[in-house]
Amino acid sequence: MARVRVGVNGFGTIGKRVAEAIMLQPDMELVGVTKTKPDYTAKYAVSRGIPVYVPKESLEEFQAKGIEPAGTIEELLEKVDVIVDATPGGTGRKYKPLYEKAGVKMIFQGGEKADIAELSFSTLCNYEQALGKTSLRVVSCNTTGLLRAICSISRLAPVRRVRATIVRRAADPKEIKRGPVNAIKPDPVKTPSHHALDVKTVLPDLDIVTMAVVVPTTLMHVHIVYAELEKPVTREDVVATFESTPRILLADASYGLASTAELVEYARDLGRKRYDIPELIVWLDSIAVNGVEVMWMQAVHQEAIVVPENIDAIRAVAELAKTAEETIRITDERLGLLKGRIP
Template identity: 35%
Template sequence: MKKIKVAINGYGVIGKRVADAVSLQDDMELIGVCDVVTDWRIKMAVSKSYLVYGFDQAVSNQMKEVGFPVVGSLDDMLQAADIVIDCTPKKIASQNLPKYRLMGIKFIVHGGEKHETTGHSFSAENNYETAIGRESTRVVSCNTTSIVRTLTALKNAGLLKKARGTLLRRATDPWESHLNGIMNTLVPEKDIPSHQGPDAQTIDPSLDVITTAIKVPQTLSHLHYWNVQLSRQAAKDEVLQAFANSTRIAMINYNDGLPANNTVKELMLEMGRPYGDMYEVAVWKDMLKVQGDELFYAYIVDNQAIVIPETIDAIRALTGIEPNAEKSIIKTNASLGIKQSFY
């Protein structure tokens, strides 16, 4: 089997997770990671035997000065790759696109970039086929990924009419909370709808979805509350079956000692998940309620992990190594241990 040669540009919160996930795939080969820093993050990449590249010659020289076995520059890495996953910080990736296009390499960006950077936004269970063979795509943000997953499940079951959601957003990534966190306050996003609703519509324009968002002083994960008008009156079991048709939605129970984000994080650590990551959307089954044609539910989104399986599937779609969405999803789920029930 010919393996797709994958390069990672940006070895931070998302980049290191994508690198680890790529390394688990039997149809992909991680050919290297590239960054601009020379701190502990690159030391960890070296300890995992990942080939390390500096962004340019100056960065490569700095890495060599501190003893890293640098292979070359970003250009060198791209020349050896079939596809590059840009995991650089928000708005940086768009500056790298001219280079990728000039070199004729396929590329994936993430939700920090605008839809227009690629003209295509990706969610595996929704629009995998439309990405096959494309030059590029954008894996949407963690919150948008969760929105599309859950609403697509309801839509595919013929239950969705319109959806209104409130997002309680973590303030920053945990490892940066000493720099960018907020304390003793809540910060509502000024615009209604918040950007996640329109972002979900870049994947499926037919979704009637409006979101509002509030930044809260914690860093573990996001929490969503949703009020959905169903297309007809339905029973709770019908809704649960609709969610069960998505392999990346997992049910949890408040009464199982999982009433909050931190308890679910502890569960992931107990399960031995790398970094305590949760790739699934965790929906509270015993909180979910249906009244006539109205559905109320809440769930948790792991902002650092949920886009990782989507990125793996996007690699297969862009390169065409797997034209069937279901087969790619099954392969990715198995490699990452994604499940619909945690215990």
């Protein structure tokens, strides 16, 4: 079978990770990525053998910095079956007409409004619905984290209600803009936060409310989740369900994995590139069950969690795998994702 040809528009936090993940897949070929500025990541891409496509008017600017572009963005679109849009939030909408003109399938990110694509996508929740679609939107990092946990637990009993707190990192590690240095900032101060609305783009009937605060840290988000199921379950049920769900890892705090900083140190000790943690981390110790009520705390690595879902989204639009199980098997093996318990 010919490999599906994929381009990645944007080579920032998400784009570079998705591009490198595509290179590891047996059924995909990374045709190239785009860059609008000749910065160090453009050089990095070239040094890794990744063709870099640039705006026509920037060709000379790149050449002047010693970076030889493989062509223009329009030329990239001519060569691919699927484009992953990893441009900054809201920018995908500007590119969409260009993608449509080229007749390529499109994967957008959670920073775009839900109506940009035919379906908001989360592998564990709606992979089969996404098969063969022309456009998908991979929901954001926090929403991906919430959906993985909710759709995992749904295997036990339908989820009736979720009330969750999102404790957000202030900025990604590389960002040097000013954020809260010594404050807790409700963001937004209005209830609910957009995360609940975003979850409903995938699970429209779920009764979910979220509130979010931003705190002075860069490593990971943390969610505190209060959920209610349609029937009573036991703690053992919940632990076993999370434990057997791909892309969810149960962390045992008693081994010194009791904070986001220690989870990141663990990923560094594993030798993971950029200390990426694409798995959703659920703290084993935090899981508490009271009849129909299930409560837990989880951590989301904002830079990495959506990468596997982007790969699955490519496979869905290109119909390279017929089931969620099948795409997860390939993606997770190639990206080295863990499941079960750590350490």
